[in-house]
Amino acid sequence: MPGRGTAPRQAPLAETHRRHGLPCREHTLHTDLNQDNFIITPDDRTDVDWAFVSRGAARVELAFLIPWLLKAGHTPPEAERWTSQIPSWVQAPTGHIDRFASVFAAQGRTATQTRKDAWVKLHADLVEHWNDHRHQKAP
Template sequence: MSERFHWDQLPAELRAVVEERAGEVTGIAPVDEGLNCSLAVVIRTRGDGPLFLKGVRSSDPAGLDGLRCEERVNELVRGVGPAVRHRFESDGWRCLAFAHVEGRHVDYEPGTGDLDALTRTARRMYELPAPRVALPGLADRFAAHLRPGEADALRGTHLLHTDTNPHNVLIGASGDAYVVDWAMPALGPAWVDAAYLATWLMTYGHAPEDALAWLSGLPHWREADRTAVEAFVNVTCRSWTARVGEKDALLGNAHFRHLLDATRR
């Protein structure tokens, strides 16, 4: 995890540039979630109201790559993710200021009332335009765990987020769900993000049959190729097992294997 900086720890030149463009900063609220940036803070400004300010130091090449990638896809994810309002580069820092989503993290547990918002957002993610920028393929993320033929099965041209954990999905005041932190997108089959959402529902207590019933209501899942889903499930399970060990991977892998049940219907 990157070392986190507070607003008052930033170089004076950078703070001045932010206030010159966005207006005087009148309030600050740190954001603890996220692993790929050194600065994550909500600032309230006199000019542009609340903004989410995210930044990395120029000496952090991995962080810079992620921030630049997030900037490149921002136009494509409008309506799903918040818009970039300002870009700053000053005194060894690069930052993006996003429109702030006033709300809370999604609650994936049964009965919370967030499922309708997730359905609307999953449909909007399916409708995202094809990227015109170079992005890694989904198979690239699993390169160390692929078996023959699986890379081809995971090919696709759809823009994927791939990490819809609860910290990356916000429920706004309007009741809509927004997906944030597009620093590590990938290209792949259109149904992949919906499949990830279904496994998160299972992780937080939905019965597999209920999560799969929700998933089967999405048109892009109904178009999923069985061979591609098998490749996705198998390589994901291998990757997770290698990361946490066979015992700790059992439950998470079981959620992914339930996806195969939905392709038999």
């Protein structure tokens, strides 16, 4: 199992994309970009926790980043403006991002039924907030 300091391995995200009718291009994805997974030491050595590494479309990395941007205080439109600086996000069909947001939110709802960690609930709420924005629902 990958962990801090180990090389990435392939995981089943590509198959999940195919199951939900989303196209998948094979890029290495971290899928959990947040301040706790990157450690930069005083001597400029960088350690990266690759626990959730996967393969998939590059825009998926940005979708996984959105909840962390929301947690940092950005609104969904602000987070998407930031992701719109990256070509893979801009080139993605809107329907694919909408579908990913829906599946991501459903996964979060499922996770909160079996896990009681506070961060799981917070993350699920943030993803749901983004999904509501994608589908123009009032929070």
